[in-house]
Amino acid sequence: MNVLLLGSGGREHALAWKIAASPLLTKLYASPGNPGIGRFAELVKLDIADHSTVAAFCQEKKIDLVVVGPEGPLVAGIADDLRAWGIRVFGPSRAAARLEGSKGFTKDLCAKFNIPTAAYGRFGDLAAAKAYVEKTGAPIVIKADGLAAGKGVTIAMTLEEALAALDACFDGAFGSAGAEVVVEEYLTGEEASFFCLCDGATALRFGTAQDHKRVGDGDTGPNTGGMGAYSPAPVMTPDMTERTMREIIEPTMRGMANLGAPFAGILFAGLMITDQGPKLIEYNTRFGDPECQVLMMRLKDDLLVLLNAAVDGQLAHMSARWSDDAALTVVMAARGYPGTPEKGSVIRGLDEAASDGAEIFHAGTAINGGALVANGGRVLNVTATGTTVGEAQKKAYAAIDRIDWPQGFCRHDIGWRAVDREQTGK
Ligand code: AMP
Ligand code: GLY
DSSP states (O other): OEEEEEEOSHHHHHHHHHHHTOTTOSEEEEEEOOTTGGGTSEEOOOOTTOHHHHHHHHHHTTOSEEEEOSHHHHHTTHHHHHHHTTOOEESOOTTTTHHHHOHHHHHHHHHHTTOOBOOEEEESSHHHHHHHHHHHOSSEEEEESSOOTTOOEEEESSHHHHHHHHHHHHTTTTGGGGSSEEEEEOOOSEEEEEEEEEESSOEEEEEEEEEOOEEETTTEEEEOSOSEEEESOTTOOHHHHHHHIIIIIHHHHHHHHHTTOOOEEEEEEEEEEETTEEEEEEEESSOOTTHHHHHHHHBOSOHHHHHHHHHTTOGGGOOOOBOSSEEEEEEEEETTTTSSOOOOOBOBOHHHHGGGSOEEEESSEEEETTEEEEOSSEEEEEEEEESSHHHHHHHHHHHHHTOBOTTEEOOSOTTHHHHHHHHHTO
């Protein structure tokens, strides 16, 4: 098969690594890709926003499957447009990607199909939103409805913060994504990421993970796209997994089919495990980044076979097998992240760093004058496996110690919650 992978981050590097291991693969192309992906794929420059350019490339290169990494093109309808040209695509339609593209859509789906989630209100004007917030009080959560690159959520611990967040949203802080706002109940518990591979009718469990959103050790500092992750998530016990499938995922699959928008692709549920059980915080309609990196390290089966089955509606006949090992990834970021990261610093020593079995996925790198340089906020994902999260953690940090990149930084406590559990036996 000829495959085209869209995207440029660590998630796409992990997907490329796994797809390249499939005996079904003839040739992998990636656009735009990155230097790490370039080891497995021919990198091509395509204007991904121009769907007919992508379709023409697919026809010319006889692409059998397009795999879409990020949410932007999915919400913009790339899967529908390529399918209209007869091209097979792994990823949800525009209508199904509303699960990520509109928080209000997802909340209404939850209300209609009885899916446990935080109580909420949906508002298109400031006065009504403020009245609701004043009535409910703080803590409360304010969310821009649309895609806001992970920045559209404010956890307001006071009424003043909540009102300020509403002002910012309606003032255009998130552009058109904030023209509508979801205000919701503040949930407490432990968070987990739950993944399913879906074909429109069947949802196949596809692993669990936990990530670390704050930039600093001890979960301090501003939010980021994710500073590290590990899999599996210990909080997702067999019972919690069954409940999540029955109470959240299956009603979502039925609900989307019912609305004429069956979901095919990766359904990524952000969950809060509360004392009443799992509640949906939000959906994403693609793999998490960096969660994908740890999932790919543990997946024993051929990813391309599974993606094909999802595209062909054949998942009811499939299973996915996972290694019993834990996997953990630490994000190395460029100084300045999550503000403005410094670009262009030289990174050395990756081959030596990977010599003890770690996989180093590139998230934001470029080649400049023959040298590997930082070219983004999150730059490398240093990933390892072990019989415990603690062992995977040790191997990942040992690899980081061998990387020569003074301008990079990382958190030093990725996996702390799981390692604590392993040590205390709770
Ligand atoms: P998001 O950018 O939508 O992934 O949300 C960012 C983070 O905000 C989530 O990972 C949660 O930690 C937190 N969050 C979102 N909604 C809620 C909620 N209703 N209650 C508590 N925390 C929330
Ligand atoms: N790491 C969270 C995400 O990909 O949305």
